Amino acid sequence: MFRSINDAFGRRSTLSVRGLCAMTSSTQAATEPTDPLPPGGDSGTGTGLTATELIGRSPGSLAWARFKRDRVGIACAVTVLAFILIAFAAPLIAKLYGKDPYQLYGQDRGLLNSYGIPLKPNGGVDADFWFGVEPNLGRDVFTLLIYGIRTSLFISLAVTVVSVVTGVLIGLVQGYMHGKVDYFLGRFSDLMLSFPQQLFFIAFTPVIVALFVSPRDEEPTYVRIVALILVQFLLGWMVVGRLVRAQVLSLREREFIEAARLSGASNWRIIRKEVLPNIWSTVLVQATLLLPANVTAEAGLSFLGVGIQPPTPDWGLLFQSGASYFESDVTFMFFPGIAMLIFVVAFNLLGDSVRDALDPKTVR
Template identity: 55%
Template sequence: MAALLTNESAPDAGSSAGKGPVGRSPGRLAWLRFKRDRVGVLAGIVVLFFFVVGLGAPLISLGYGKDPYTPYATPGNGLLTDTGFPIKPNGGMDGDFWFGIEPHTGRDVLMVLVYGIRTSLLISVAVALLTTVVGVVLGVTAGYLGGRIDYVISRITDTLLSVPSTLFILAFMPVAWASYQAVGQEVPVWVRVVSMIGMLALFGWTRNARLLRGQVFSLREREFVEAALVTGAGPGRIIFRELLPNLWAPILVLATLDLPAYVTAEAALSFLGVGIAQPTPDWGVMVQNGSGLISTDITYLVFPGIAMILFVLAFNLLGDSVRDALDPKGSR
């Protein structure tokens, strides 16, 4: 696409006046608009911090000298009471346990929280990628081809949107795990993770597909698509060379807004007992455990609660900033 000349493409400071205005691509202009949004930049730094912590959890564990599974405190070593609660104030926070001690288990709260970030982001990113890919494929296919294909995809979308997803998942998960529970075996972690990703993705692609279907309906009537048809371009070329380049902005915005929603959905399912379970570190599991300790050790609930609020808020603000940068005519 030809470079655009706008007021935002004024020459940088220090450039010679004889060079005239500098041409910049739409992507470059979007990046410049994003950099001017201080809230968006700060939100991006916070999101990047969470991803770095999640990916670097093993290195943090190595430097900190503790892991999220070992019980470092017991009633016998003077760190926990006979009922399993930290003896020291503020949940047992001190120089050895920066965020305190997990009641009853004696694990280090900081390491459980750090590895919980890793678990939540792994599941949420996988679901966001799946829903984006499936939504793009089905939405673009339905919007461009139309006819019976559009009718079938639209009816499937309407059916899934009419199902209360949370209630369905609550009812389906125990059935899916019945073969393990029938023999008294603990459900493996990978089975829980795959089940959650599959269920969240099953209901999550519908919104993306419906939005992109409407976008394609609008784009396929544009002059550049008609010109490609006149030159003999096939459906594949029109979709990949003409339509998708004009859809990457809404796709990116959808992905940035979907991921924090899946973080909270994963935590909610774990809180309700159909997601990740002990001893696997997870934000939802920590909130579930902490909800029963409000009157005895509220400190334990504070850290996962604050972490989840910060991440979701930062990602939502980042999504808003990305949308504004890609669509300067829109309003926040």
């Protein structure tokens, strides 16, 4: 009888141990990843890092790791940085080059004919004048170009910064406060968007200039620069404001915002600590796309005669002067056109690369 009891107990113990082992194996299978990463494999985030290396990395460092893998983005960033360095170092470059953008070289050196056209082929390009000379006045095109980068980039950067800051503030107020504040600010934004942009720029730039300077007085260059910044800013902040508003509307109902609100945090603290960190990537991408658009808008206004006025070097003025001599001197418009094309395309591609780095789900 004891033997039968021992046999029964042994079989039950064996079954229990087997059942426990089966439960343990199923638990381990459920907790282990179904598709484990191979040693040294990518984690699928586009950063080239393994899952172990991703632990403890901030979103900014992950975005930078993704951006470094984008060769087009790196090349465009280097190109844009080169333009910025040239703009800041324009006086030094002109001094080393030995030319001044305001000095007339044509008549003194016999570089122009009686019609103001360069005597030498290709617009007077030679070892002394790398990009040739300006028709009619005989100024050096190379120094005009690098100083023109300085003027256009300063105005466009100022417009972009002011527009982005204003758009972010108004978008935050609209999205977080909601209600009547959102309604009235939204209608004001719709009103500003209803204006035709180019006609608004052309019509209101002289009006703003007239507010600061009498028509009988000489117009300082800084007044025209301020007018261009103001008139582009007035119609430049709405796109950023609407994007930020849409982002904030989706964030304000999230659980972490509700938790911060229930914990007694003030609205300013919630916006500063919870909302802003979640929208900065959208704002950064929009800023990289807004700046080249402002460069072309500023050049267009100067080309039409309502922007920067001579003799201040500017890309738009180079196009304006080149259009008058296009048939007799094609080279004069060639160099400014190529420079603006490279800058605008590089900055737009840089914006795409920044967007891809900040959002790995996007596919270009």
